Amino acid sequence: QVQLVQSGAEVKKPGASVKVSCKASGYTFTSYDINWVRQATGQGLEWMGWMNPNSGNTGYAQKFQGRVTMTRNTSISTAYMELSSLRSEDTAVYYCARAVVTGADYWGQGTLVTVSS
């Protein structure tokens, strides 16, 4: 069965970077884009960007341009999202999601990133 398993919770200081992983199984990793969506506590869903695991091509939301980098390691079917220059407003649960033409059909369990001095 399709699964996306994310890395564990992180606590970071302001100004630091965080790298969240998303390991895919149950399907051909290079056949579907991976999108990243975040959700601050009690807030809605915010799309961050996408990555094509086959080509490595990416597209980022304007809000995160210059601070986010999405990469992959196809040999271990894992996608990564790195966010730099962290601030308190980046405290949120970060989700990876497999994208089909019509949206996101499978999601990771989420990774809580806490930014605190």
Place this chain on the structure above:
Amino acid sequence: DIQMTQSPSSLSASVGDRVTITCQASQDISNYLNWYQQKPGKAPKLLIYDASNLETGVPSRFSGSGSGTDFTFTISSLQPEDIATYYCQQYDNPWTFGQGTKVEIK
């Protein structure tokens, strides 16, 4: 970017009631509209894709309609397990989500 305006932000209804949520896009998105259900502490779950198509395994009491800029999501008979927050999402490039509707039992 395309903005999605979802309403209401919350609602309270009785078991068995018909529940309706609306979503309006800031420009024509054809039928590029999904609906997700999110329960506390869980990832969103896709319920409806292409505005009106039920994802496999989703109960038939959930439905969606609309095209262009105006969309509707309906639960025909609210069940206790439907307590959740529901989001619309347009998937024209890039993705954007509505603000969410929290559904509670009266």
